[in-house]
Amino acid sequence: GSLPLKHESRYYEWFYADLEAGVHYLPFKSDLSDLVDQLKWAEQHPVEAQAIADRARQYAQEHLAPNKIFCYYFQALEAYAARQKGTPTVTEDMVKVQPTAAAPSCACESEDSESKEVDISYPLVQLNSKNIARLLGEERKVVVVASYSSFCNKSSSFLPKFLKAARAFAAKKAPVLFALAEGLTNRYPAPYDFCNYKSQPRVLVLPSGRETEKVEVMDDFLTVFNIVKFVSNHVAGEFRPSVPEDLPEVMSQAVPADNSKPVKVVVGNTFDSIVFDKEKDVLLEIYAPWCGHCKNLKPLYEEFARLASLSPTASKSLVVAKMDGTENTTRHKAFSWSSYPTILFVRAGSHTPIPFSGPRTIRGFYDFVVKHASHPIDIAGVPPPEVDVFSGPTAATVVNSSNFDAIVNGKKDVLLEVYAPWCGHCKRLQPEYELFAKAAVKSPTAQAHLVVAKMDGTETRLSNPDFKVTGFPTIWFIKKGSGKPIRHTGGRSARDLLKFVQEHATSKIDVELPPEEPPKPLSQAVPTDNSGPVKVIV
Known part of the structure; x- marks a missing residue:
């Protein structure tokens, strides 16, 4: 719709005339000789510049309603059509848009649409x-x-x-x-x-x-x-109207001329041929160019693909691929995404994706692929597995799908941590959560009124929408008899957890925690030579 509203179009003036210089936009001279100066002003006055942008946005939301815009488009396109040579192509999917009613907010002189008996065009x-x-x-x-x-x-x-x-x-x-x-x-x-x-x-x-x-x-x-x-x-x-069935539209970028790199590029038009390979498994990352997580993942994903391409077994049975999810779509309902990156694994000959779970590391990709691969694979150069901090003995009650309802709906308050074994934040929380759980075991009031529990969120998925996990770790407090979780949003030390419990507990709970250790100073190495005129302090 921008074409008929270029500066040379008289219809552009209808919008422009409503805007005030310095209120909705920064005015420039027609030859743009002061453009740099105006931009420098905006950079030096960020608050004022942001206020101008906010007022412009507010104006657009309140005044540039679709009926007004379509009215302008209609008349502008009509003017352009008058200068057109030849017969334009008209297809069945084109919709005729009638000019809307004249109003104080509309600069055109359209016929009052309310005088017409029937108008279902828009x-x-x-x-x-x-x-x-x-x-x-x-x-x-x-x-x-x-x-x-x-x-x-x-x-x-x-x-x-x-x-x-x-x-x-x-x-x-x-x-x-x-x-x-x-x-x-x-x-x-x-x-x-x-x-x-x-x-x-x-x-x-x-x-x-x-x-x-x-x-x-x-x-x-x-x-x-x-x-x-x-x-x-x-x-x-x-x-109920009757309409013919139409296939979902496939949006696709151009098929790449060269697709020889370790990470294969998938587009809408090549999705079926690459992802549904009958001979090879496929690990597919769906990304967005603007996504920060995707940018951080890129070097790790590419390195895993490179190592897989050098493996005699993986190179014959695994395709590592990526697709821009903002520019490409597929007709397959099972393949949908609402966040980036979305990583899916498709076994050879299958049309059912397996969502990736695990750390987004080279080792995490390797362990996930080995677990689901159609054929045994071995990839050299993959870092060794990290130590599992969750595998040892625990003072917390372990929750899974079989005992979740009994614990949450029991006769005690519940503090529940939902974690992922690969989650860095969960690993840092683990010693503090375990410290609180051990202290609660020794407390008579906590033993009588509180269950300190934890659940592996990658192994147990809960159907109750009240317990929807959107990130790891998630810590909830459930008052006895309520069945409703209260999300913890504070600090994650043992003392923070105790404070959270005491704020929401249905009975008084006292837990004795060890004295806090003074924070260890962070320091660089002491310089071996500090004789210069400017002394280095660490």
């Missing part, structure tokens, strides 16, 4: 953080929301499909409100925070605008057919 309502409570709070019919991002490639290809589905229901006069929620630049407050963007475009259904606690999320590919099928479950049969 049956969508735009939600923002200020109008959502009013629009949905008054709505008693089914509401369908598309949560998307203006900066997401997948959202760009998804929104036309959502529009087609909305038009299909509008043609049936279905009692359904279709709405758009740009959830990245808008931040929707509770109870409407389900509209906020979560790394992928989503379709959400509410039985009515008021019933925000009953939101359902579509768990399927974002096609017109799937959207219609999902929404049809919430309306009477007479309002």
